[in-house]
Amino acid sequence: MNTRRSPPMTLWLWICFAFLYFPILSLIIYSFNVSKLVTVWAGFSTQSYATLWKNRQILEAALLSVQIGLATATLAVVFGTLLALCLTRLGRFRGRSLLGGLASAPLVMPEVITGLSLLLLFVSLEKTFGWPKRGALTIVIAHTTFAMAYVAVIVQSRLSAMSVALEEAAQDLGAHPPAVFFQITLPLIAPALVAGWLLAFTLSLDDLVIASFVSGPGASTLPMVIYSKVRLGLSPEVNALASLLILLVALGVTVVGLLLGQKSRDHRVVPGVEVKKVDGRLDDDRRPPIG
Amino acid sequence: MIRHKKHPALHDPSNIPLLELRCITRKFGVFPAVNEVSLNVYRGEIFCLLGGSGCGKTTLLRLIAGFEKPDSGKILLEGQELTGIPPYDRPVNMMFQSYALFPHMTVTQNVGFGLKQAGLPKNSLRTRVAEMLALVKLSEFGARKPHQLSGGQQQRVALARALVLQPKILLLDEPLAALDRKLRESTQAELKGLQEQLGITFIVVTHDQNEAMSLATRIGVMNNGKIQQTGSPREIYESPANHFVANFVGDVNLFEGELIEWGPEFFRFRVHEADCIFRSSAASELPSGAAASLALRPEKIAFSCSPMPNGQDNATSGTLESVTYLGDLSLLSVRLASGRRIKISRPNAQREEQDLPSRGQTLYLRWSADSLVVLPK
Amino acid sequence: MKSRDWLRSHGRALVIVVPALWLGIFFLMPFLNVLKISLAEQVIAQPPYSPLFYFSESGDWHFKVSLDNYRDLFNDDLYIAAFLNSTRIAFISAVICLLIGYPMAYGIMRTTPSWRNPLLMLVALPFWTSFLLRVYAWIGILNNTGILNNALLACGFIDRPLVIMKTEVAIYIGIVYSYLPFVVLPVYSTLEKMDTTLLEAAADLGARPFAAFLKITLPLSWPGILAGFSLVFIPALGEFVIPDLLGGSDTLMLGHVLWDEFFANRAWPIASAVAIVMLLMVLGLLVLQNKVNRPPPQA
Secondary structure, eight states, rough: OTTOOOHHHHHHHHHHHOOHHHOHHHHHHTTSSSSSSSSSSOHHHOOHHHHHHHHHHHHHHHHHHHHHHHHHHHHHHHHHHHHHHHHHHHHOTTTTHHHHHHHHHHHHSHHHHHHHHHHHHHHHHHHHHHHOTTTTHHHHHHHHHHHHHHHHHHHHHHHHSSSSSHHHHHHHHTTOHHHHHIIIIIHHHHHHHHHHHHHHHHHHHHHHHHHHHHOOOTTOHHHHHHHHHHHHHHHHHHHHHHHHHHHHHHHHHHHHHHHHHHHHHHOOOOOSSOOOOEEEEEEOOOSSOOO | OOOOOOOHHHHTTTTOOOOEEEEEEEEEEEEEEEEEEEEETTTTOEEEEEETSSSSSHHHHHHHTTOOOOOOOEETTTTTEOOOOOOOGSEEEEETTTTOOOOOOOOHHHHHHHHHHHTTOHHHHHHHHHHHHTTTTTTGGTSSGGGOHHHHHHHHHHHHHHHHTTSEEEEEEEETTHHHHHHHHHHHHHHHHHHHHHTTTEEEEOHHHHHHHHHHHHHEEEEEEEEEEEHHHHHHHHHHHHHHHHHHHHHOOEEEEEEEEEETTEEEETTTTTEEEEEEEEOOOTTTTTTTEEEEEEGGGESSSSSSOOTTTTTTEEEEEEEEEEESSEEEEEEEETEEEEEEEEESSSSTTTOOOOEEEEEEOOOGGGOEEEEOO | OOOHHHHHHHHHHHHHHHHHHHHHIIIIIIHHHHHHHHHSOOOSSSSSBOOOOEEEEEEEEEEEOHHHHHHHHOOOOOHHHHHHHHHHHHHHHHHHHHHHHHHHHHHHSSSOHHHHHHHHHHHHHHSSSSSHHHHHHHHHHHHHHHHHHHHHHTTTOSSSSSOOOTSHHHHHHHHHHHHHHHHHHHHHHHHHSSOHHHHEEEEEETTHHHHHHIIIIHTTHHHHHHHHHHHHHHHHHOOOOHHHHHHHOOOHHHHHHHHIIISSSOOOOHHHHHHHHHHHHHHHHHHHHHHHHHEEEEE
16 A cells, blocks of 8 residues: 555656756756857867866865865854754753744744844944954854754754663763763764764855855855856856766765765664553653653 | 561561662652652562552652652662762662663673773773673673664663672663563563572562562552552552552452441451452451441452352352453453452363353352451542 | 762753853844844944934933834835735745645655655755755756757747746746755655554545545645745745846845845845844744644643
8 A cells, every 4th residue: 555656656756856856967968068158069078177177266265165164064063962962951941942942943044034134243243342354254153053053953853863761871870971972972973963064064065145144355155156157147167066066965975875874774773672662651650851 | 457477678677778768759740750759678679669651660760760859858778868969879770671772882882881980990891791791691792782682682781781880779670571471481580580699689660560479579569659558479469558559469359348347356347239248357447337448359259059058248149241261260250139240260270161150150159258358448 | 079060060051051152142132133223224324224222412311213114114115016026936836846745755655665765865965966056057947048948949849939037937946946855855754654554544444545645644744744835935935046046137025125225225224124024924934833733732
């Protein structure tokens, strides 16, 4: 019943995946076009890659974006993990629901609002304290703020899938809270941290709107440069750049997917044991520590 | 009341309790999961906390382990206050229902975890772990990860991990619940043997009365956050302290009666639903006419097909309604004239069916004055 | 023992305070700041808005709140049109996404189990590549001289290029394409969680597959549908890049208005007011979603 495949369904899946992947494929194909007209095929060439390589503006922006991405991803993983710990492991404290709201709000906030409000804050702060100067730093702060929410979501789901009994057992065996975190919790949520880091890095690398708001003169990220080029029309260089980025992402995703796939197989959260249900309810009077 | 031999630890005045709970209360919101519980556990005991879902037994265990803090009351271990001490500084260890084996560590690392936290030098750590693994017959499995072990092996790793620290008390939360029936029986025996060998006091939480009966030196029956009765398995079964315990542990027929007459060594109650007088050899003091519950275990009722003289104490008759064959036992349901049904059990001593009466037959029931338990209302 | 106690209680506090402080300063405070500026007046100064509190020359406190910006918003056709456009486009896009994404999630759920994860990964994969570049790809496809028109012309289906670029259709295509994964994934996860024996029970009780789908599957996947809807609707409401690159100049959307007011006109107070109104719409939707999603009280 549940795995019966019907031809129309299969056809629909094919159409949808074609819709998802055709544009990406077209970017790659036309990056090898001889013609400057981009969409009119005139023969194979790697000319656009050579031009891209000589374009200092794009290369510098790419370098800046990568730097911002590295800083953002690292900060976001630290803050996001702390946030996830707050929300899943620390029980009740004052302002918990406010913090929970604040943690998920950046996920749904339209970018223009986040960008505008952060810029206005930076302007006020700069006027009052003389800090922070707008540029790479403010972009990192802004990106960290929304990326940490994504990291928190990923880490939270991992934490809640992980039985609290493991941490309790470690405590029971004499491990102090920091030891519990570093010897038990951290190794077990490591895959989530890797995934969160990569997601934060990608989000940062990808963001145009927020960066445009909070950036200052002289700090142009890769999306900002691409955007200014794209507004003027199609450009073979952008196609070449896109192909390279896609290649990079495909490689990255494959490698990480293989790594995580292997990891999760021998790091199952509760190893092959199912807590038997007693009288139809799990356990007897055990409640979640938060509650 | 019938007095049974108590556990020796209870009567020896020089024996101070190893663990003492004084009026412990733990509330979740307004709901008290553990309600003013006082309890003593003595050295060398296997103490079983028995109760159904949500009775508070696991919360009580977690209070002793230090994962929950009592809202009021005190916990003392060897006379020392334990209440404010975090789990990692308490000399008690716990075996979790899910075993909570660290999935990213090998069996050896799991068992050595506590010793490593205690800062034991590498050499003695290795010896202690090896000894422990030998004790639970897992020496060849030291290099495996938990998920490469069977359920029974995982259970033994969890046990070894907690025992290697030589705790003053080992807390076991449903230690056998995740094992299948056959394995459970052999593991029960192993657990008992291990406890005797090491002399460590066990507190076991279980919902399974057979498990409690076969493991425990003493049982504490819990309901609604309170301990209803503590005592040896025999005391719990033969002299239940109240309605709940009588009903929860084993099968029972409960009757409502009123005291009509008493003298030395006898008490007579009128029971309308059985249309007879119940005569008991023991009861706590009751005023005349007082209502009481009378508990009668199904296996304590004798029956025959031949009529008996009317008007005797502890005798009545009814129609056999059904016979349920359970292998070792058969359960008979007899319907009295008042409509009340009585459960009777009898061992199937013969392989053949013919020794059992057939449905619709009139059965004459009798029981001894000793087998009745009078419960306060 | 004492220093350890200190560390224990304060270690816990530290774990809470660090992220809370960061979010407080860089997420909560900015919105209060925007709210403040939206109540100020436009002035020619640096920064270009009037203070809410100030000392007058006589030394008195003054407190001045102006709702002019909001009044302007609701009186100016430009803003009203932008609000209506944004809401309409976001709504229609979300519905199209659901119409495409729901069957897709359902189809993935019904394939052989070993195919499910790879297919889901294929759904999520485009998300990891640049959003901007994926939108850019559509320019090359939808242009008058683009791939689509070239192909259609070559096949002889049309004899003049279709004008899709710079129209609302292009915006819909862009939004649906970019946000489709956000519908497929939540819908899939609710479908996956569904107890399949429910369908077997329905079949056993005489429901034909389609009836079982309508009566069982669809109602039970409602949370996923709602989540998918708001995951498309909310970002689409403030979308800037897609209408800017694919849409025409006649289709104004909120994100665009906000951007222009801020960068081109330096009208910070009015841009802030636009942001606040958008924020309220988003919050309203989230509250609504929360209400609908709350599980019914357990018996």
